[in-house]
Amino acid sequence: MYRCLRYRCAVFRSIIFWIIIIVMFKITSIFYYDLQQRTIDSSSSSLLFDIKEKTKKNSNISLLSAKNEIQSLNSTIANNLTTIEYYREYVKRKNHEQFMYNSNLFLSKTTRYILLVQVHTRVVYLKKFIEMLQVVETINESLVIFSHDFIDSNINSLITSITFVPVIQIFYPFSQQLYPSEFPGLDPNDCPRDIVRHKALASRCNNAPNPDRYGHYREVSIVQIKHHWWWKLNFVFNSIEILQNRTDYLLLLLEEDFYLSPDALVFLKKMETTKELLCPECLFYTLGNLEKAGRQFGKLSSKISIAYWHARYNLGMTISHSLWTLLVKYAEEFCTIDDYNWDWSLVYLAQQRFQFPRVMYSSATRVIHLGSCGTHHKKFCSSESDIARWTETNKLYQDNRKYLFPETSLSLHLKYEGKRIFKQPNGGWSDIRDRQLCLSFALKDYKNITPIDTKT
Ligand SMILES: *[C@@H]1O[C@H](CO)[C@@H](O)[C@H](O)[C@H]1NC(C)=O
Numbered sequence: 473m474y475r476c477l478r479y480r481c482a483v484f485r486s487i488i489f490w491i492i493i494i495v496m497f498k499i500t501s502i503f504y505y506d507l508q509q510r511t512i513d514s515s516s517s518s519l520l521f522d523i524k525e526k527t528k529k530n531s532n533i534s535l536l537s538a539k540n541e542i543q544s545l546n547s548t549i550a551n552n553l554t555t556i557e558y559y560r561e562y563v564k565r566k567n568h569e570q571f572m573y574n575s576n577l578f579l580s581k582t583t584r585y586i587l588l589v590q591v592h593t594r595v596v597y598l599k600k601f602i603e604m605l606q607v608v609e610t611i612n613e614s615l616v617i618f619s620h621d622f623i624d625s626n627i628n629s630l631i632t633s634i635t636f637v638p639v640i641q642i643f644y645p646f647s648q649q650l651y652p653s654e655f656p657g658l659d660p661n662d663c664p665r666d667i668v669r670h671k672a673l674a675s676r677c678n679n680a681p682n683p684d685r686y687g688h689y690r691e692v693s694i695v696q697i698k699h700h701w702w703w704k705l706n707f708v709f710n711s712i713e714i715l716q717n718r719t720d721y722l723l724l725l726l727e728e729d730f731y732l733s734p735d736a737l738v739f740l741k742k743m744e745t746t747k748e749l750l751c752p753e754c755l756f757y758t759l760g761n762l763e764k765a766g767r768q769f770g771k772l773s774s775k776i777s778i779a780y781w782h783a784r785y786n787l788g789m790t791i792s793h794s795l796w797t798l799l800v801k802y803a804e805e806f807c808t809i810d811d812y813n814w815d816w817s818l819v820y821l822a823q824q825r826f827q828f829p830r831v832m833y834s835s836a837t838r839v840i841h842l843g844s845c846g847t848h849h850k851k852f853c854s855s856e857s858d859i860a861r862w863t864e865t866n867k868l869y870q871d872n873r874k875y876l877f878p879e880t881s882l883s884l885h886l887k888y889e890g891k892r893i894f895k896q897p898n899g900g901w902s903d904i905r906d907r908q909l910c911l912s913f914a915l916k917d918y919k920n921i922t923p924i925d926t927k928t
């Protein structure tokens with residue numbers, strides 16, 4: 473009897489033991505499953521972007537929540553279709569909404585300068601860019617449009633934290649991020665850049681019959697820059713709602729790694745007022761200047777120079793509405809010339825179609841290009857050296873502060889008569905698909921188009 477009891481006890485104990493084990497296992501797995509589910513939920517509903525916007529209204533975004541968002545985004549970024557579809561929808565919606573931050577500052581009828589900033593992925597620069605922008609005089613009377621080709625919550629939270637200028641964000645809808653494994657991104661069947669033509673033909677890779685003039689095939693990250701440049705201009709001129717009835721604004725083209733002098737916009741205004749006197753035929757203004765003498769503010773701060781426009785005057789250049797209407801007529805040439813550089817494609821147009829238009833540029837440079845991490849050549853670069861260049865440039869303008877904001881009227885420093893003839897395109901733009909995509913931007917109202925339409 474006693475033994476039997478002990479025996480039962482042992483059985484009972486072992487049953488209890490196993491029940492505990494099973495329950496614990498269950499709890500762990502439920503918890504684990506739940507955890508997984510939650511990460512999935514939070515990542516697939518990166519709608520967080522929007523919650524933030526809706527609650528924003530000039531309030532502060534906590535850094536913590538921004539961080540969490542990144543982590544959840546980051547974990548799913550790898551080729552997951554759900555995420556990509558979500559991103560495509562996001563882009564479509566944002567381009568349609570055209571939400572303006574700080575719209576209370578916007579002067580809807582009189583804003584003259586629209587800073588159109590092409591942003592890629594360089595968060596370090598973007599942060600400093602915004603810091604720099606805040607001290608540019610009269611920035612509060614302009615509009616800044618950031619045109620992105622990469623969706624990233626770090627970038628978005630930097631932009632949404634701007635308080636001193638009206639801001640609109642637009643998104644290039646055909647980026648590599650949105651099309652990671654098909655055109656306009658890299659299709660698995662695309663020809664490798666350096667394959668020779670007969671091998672390409674034999675392997676039947678995409679666009680095999682048409683390598684560029686130097687025998688190379690397309691490189692996604694390189695062609696994307698020209699596509700994005702062309703798309704954003706078409707988008708701004710055709711599809712930004714609040715600019716629809718206006719032709720009296722001037723676009724200033726910038727990138728996230730540019731630095732503007734504090735008097736850049738005031739100087740641009742002065743250039744505009746002296747144009748009739750000094751260069752009535754000028755079609756462009758350019759604030760940057762790559763010449764060595766470009767840093768002699770003491771001597772040159774109230775000077776402008778004149779030249780035939782060329783790619784070397786692409787730094788901080790402006791495009792007016794009337795210039796744009798001229799340019800876009802030649803969309804077909806811009807989009808078919810075998811040159812992956814937007815500026816060289818434009819040089820070609822300028823010389824072939826506009827008989828060497830002139831540019832008026834600031835003799836002392838009022839835009840500096842900081843980027844060492846170039847998109848074309850992977851030189852050595854690091855965030856530290858980038859910040860160092862920013863600080864150096866900041867110091868340059870501080871040291872020359874007394875020469876900025878010249879009060880005298882502007883006068884002519886140099887007038888160049890030399891024409892640098894465009895001899896040869898630089899290649900990289902021979903894929904028929906690129907040419908068609910590029911051309912399509914000029915022909916369609918992209919505000920109302922779904923990204924998937926490239927295929928048709
Ligand atoms: C993509 O991610 C979602 C959740 O974020 C998941 O449910 C789905 O299975 C993933 N799809 C692929 C193809 O990995």
Ligand SMILES: *[C@@H]1O[C@H](CO)[C@@H](O)[C@H](O)[C@H]1NC(C)=O
Pocket residue numbers: 530531532635
């Ligand atoms: C954002 O929050 C910080 C600290 O909480 C505060 O110092 C700053 O003034 C706030 N900015 C705005 C625009 O409210």
Ligand SMILES: *[C@@H]1O[C@H](CO)[C@@H](O)[C@H](O)[C@H]1NC(C)=O
Pocket residue numbers: 546549
């Ligand atoms: C994802 O996170 C890693 C490290 O946390 C970071 O190096 C990487 O740049 C992130 N990627 C994206 C797309 O944010």
Ligand SMILES: *[C@@H]1O[C@H](CO)[C@@H](O)[C@H](O)[C@H]1NC(C)=O
Pocket residue numbers: 577579610612613
């Ligand atoms: C912009 O700022 C200047 C000086 O800070 C101020 O005088 C001007 O009224 C502001 N303009 C607008 C539209 O807020």
Ligand SMILES: *[C@@H]1O[C@H](CO)[C@@H](O)[C@H](O)[C@H]1NC(C)=O
Pocket residue numbers: 713714715716717
């Ligand atoms: C532009 O003009 C049209 C017709 O006059 C008008 O309906 C529309 O509201 C205007 N848009 C803006 C942004 O002023």
